[in-house]
Amino acid sequence: MSTKVTVVKNVLDANDRLAAENRTLFADKKVFVVNLMSSPGAGKTSLLERTIQELQGTWKIGVIEGDIQDTYDADRIAALDIPVVQINTGGACHIDGNMVREALPGLNIDAMDLLFVENVGNLVCPAEFDIGEEMKIMILSTPEGADKPAKYPLMFQSSTALIINKIDLLPYVSFDLEKAKRDALILNPKLLIFEISCKTGDGLKDWTRWLNEQITALASK
Amino acid sequence: MSTKVTVVKNVLDANDRLAAENRTLFADKKVFVVNLMSSPGAGKTSLLERTIQELQGTWKIGVIEGDIQDTYDADRIAALDIPVVQINTGGACHIDGNMVREALPGLNIDAMDLLFVENVGNLVCPAEFDIGEEMKIMILSTPEGADKPAKYPLMFQSSTALIINKIDLLPYVSFDLEKAKRDALILNPKLLIFEISCKTGDGLKDWTRWLNEQITALASK
Numbered sequence: 001m002s003t004k005v006t007v008v009k010n011v012l013d014a015n016d017r018l019a020a021e022n023r024t025l026f027a028d029k030k031v032f033v034v035n036l037m038s039s040p041g042a043g044k045t046s047l048l049e050r051t052i053q054e055l056q057g058t059w060k061i062g063v064i065e066g067d068i069q070d071t072y073d074a075d076r077i078a079a080l081d082i083p084v085v086q087i088n089t090g091g092a093c094h095i096d097g098n099m100v101r102e103a104l105p106g107l108n109i110d111a112m113d114l115l116f117v118e119n120v121g122n123l124v125c126p127a128e129f130d131i132g133e134e135m136k137i138m139i140l141s142t143p144e145g146a147d148k149p150a151k152y153p154l155m156f157q158s159s160t161a162l163i164i165n166k167i168d169l170l171p172y173v174s175f176d177l178e179k180a181k182r183d184a185l186i187l188n189p190k191l192l193i194f195e196i197s198c199k200t201g202d203g204l205k206d207w208t209r210w211l212n213e214q215i216t217a218l219a220s221k
Numbered sequence: 222m223s224t225k226v227t228v229v230k231n232v233l234d235a236n237d238r239l240a241a242e243n244r245t246l247f248a249d250k251k252v253f254v255v256n257l258m259s260s261p262g263a264g265k266t267s268l269l270e271r272t273i274q275e276l277q278g279t280w281k282i283g284v285i286e287g288d289i290q291d292t293y294d295a296d297r298i299a300a301l302d303i304p305v306v307q308i309n310t311g312g313a314c315h316i317d318g319n320m321v322r323e324a325l326p327g328l329n330i331d332a333m334d335l336l337f338v339e340n341v342g343n344l345v346c347p348a349e350f351d352i353g354e355e356m357k358i359m360i361l362s363t364p365e366g367a368d369k370p371a372k373y374p375l376m377f378q379s380s381t382a383l384i385i386n387k388i389d390l391l392p393y394v395s396f397d398l399e400k401a402k403r404d405a406l407i408l409n410p411k412l413l414i415f416e417i418s419c420k421t422g423d424g425l426k427d428w429t430r431w432l433n434e435q436i437t438a439l440a441s442k
Contacts, residue, residue: 039260039342040260040344040365040369040372040373041260041365041366041369067372068345068373068374068375069371069372069374070372072368072371072372091345091349091375093314093343093345093346120345121260121344121372121373122314122343122344122345123261123342124289124312124314124341124343125314125345125346128312141262141364143262143362143364143387143390144260144261144262145262147293148261148262150290150293151261151288151289151290151291151293151342152261152289152342153290154289154312166364168393169364169394172389172390172393173390174420199395
């Protein structure tokens, strides 16, 4: 076991160094970087579409799309006339600092205020890898159930905001919204929680208004 | 990169040896082992509850529950008066052959016909690790979307059957059922597909009848 643990530690140490370099670069360029994470199908790309439509008049936005294979999500973002780079991880279950660094030459970050990195759909591994982001944002969708904070704690602990998506489905699924929020806040008392539906648009304004404030604060530094 | 690749290969090789030992043991004891995989919240435990209720009069059943932490799912299974062992992976995103081997002393497999291993909720890593199972079964739930076969191909390629769960939500979600089935079958032409709702019970009989036939075939060998 000790060999394996050492290797994992080395991988994470190497990643932390690369992530720190990314973070310095993003600070120099004043690019606000969001690492967006969730289970498969919770609505990451739908949230990006909605958020970009709301903010693209105010900020210059770019996207890095992480998927094991295919370019479906990148195609959806490109349709919004937003620069996007696809990372195909080729089996890996998360985005790491090096993947982001290698994707950057495909984006003009000198002319960018806001960069979204859509991670691979996975509630476990993405939370372990720093990519140099300003903040991690996670989505939990109501059909997944309210037991997710208890089962995947690191994701909730490492996120700045939790977006509870698909609230339009609340009448049709067994999701205890108050329990989900309570358990998430026990894990992370500073966690901001937004309840939204990317389908109906409910709650989106609160989220985009808050995100806009964060980017404004960084830009005015 | 070559060091990392070698390490990954060593880990998988070691796992394959342990999985082969598990498989020999399960064959000796005539235990039919199902490795159940899905995204978080797709309905693995709900499917187990429904399936156990249908088959526990016919077969002696046991369950190994895999979670990063907590015993919520194991408690649900134990309530059905079924022997269950909890594996807490402590952060790992999948069950491997060694974890299953270490869980077996907690179960009396001499007096068991059917053993379910509920994997960690994750559409990526569990598909890479053989645990010595007779078959992998995966669940895709309708709110996750029909693009999942294209995005997580290994899971679909390595499974014997695909259970499309939460068909009761079809009127409320954007899920192209025919596309999901078509794309899954392109990846794996032998894949059996069951459309069910663990909530309403729709389609469950077809699944449990088929599973019963598989166990009968093994038991009569």
